[in-house]
Amino acid sequence: MKRTRKGFTLIELLIVVAIMGALAAMMAASSADSVDVAAASAILNNLQSMKSAAYEMYTEEPAVAGLAAIADGDTAVTGSSTGNTVKAVLGKYLGRIDIATNYGIVGDKDAWYVYYELQATDSAKVKAKLAGMANRVGLLGASGKTLAILSAVTAYYSDTSETASTVVALRVR
Numbered sequence: 001m002k003r004t005r006k007g008f009t010l011i012e013l014l015i016v017v018a019i020m021g022a023l024a025a026m027m028a029a030s031s032a033d034s035v036d037v038a039a040a041s042a043i044l045n046n047l048q049s050m051k052s053a054a055y056e057m058y059t060e061e062p063a064v065a066g067l068a069a070i071a072d073g074d075t076a077v078t079g080s081s082t083g084n085t086v087k088a089v090l091g092k093y094l095g096r097i098d099i100a101t102n103y104g105i106v107g108d109k110d111a112w113y114v115y116y117e118l119q120a121t122d123s124a125k126v127k128a129k130l131a132g133m134a135n136r137v138g139l140l141g142a143s144g145k146t147l148a149i150l151s152a153v154t155a156y157y158s159d160t161s162e163t164a165s166t167v168v169a170l171r172v173r
Helices: 010-060 086-094 124-137 151-158
Strands: 069-071 103-108 112-117 167-171
Touching: 010 086, 010 103, 010 112, 010 124, 010 167, 086 103, 124 167
Parallel strands: none
Antiparallel strands: 069 103, 103 112, 112 167
16 A cells, blocks of 8 residues: 655755755845945945035135135135035035035145045945945045045044044045
């Protein structure tokens, strides 16, 4: 007499569960990496948008362009923007009035830089992704490049409690 099987053996079920667990672990690892890449890309995209807005502000606001030094909180005295801070004027060119507090602009008569202050919530992987993008996009302050060579940024940070090593920046002009 022959027996017919009606189900799976315990070994077969354990093998299937182990394979599904391995696949789930691989998906979790790859999705976590995607989140870090997305966060780094968002920072870079915001900096590039600010760079374009800063260049437009530089060309259209002669009083701002003529400043010997520029920093976020400086009062911009221009025909269209009297009494506003440089950051507020930049926000108008960016299409939004409020720019996040961890983004800004600094510069001197030779060069302007838009910057992002790295936050404690930015993971080491996000910082590594920014460092990986540094050479390709000209991102300063990442991938071994130091902001110590940027006189405008270091002068700004010498007046604050922040350190230049916590910043990534793009040169505007």
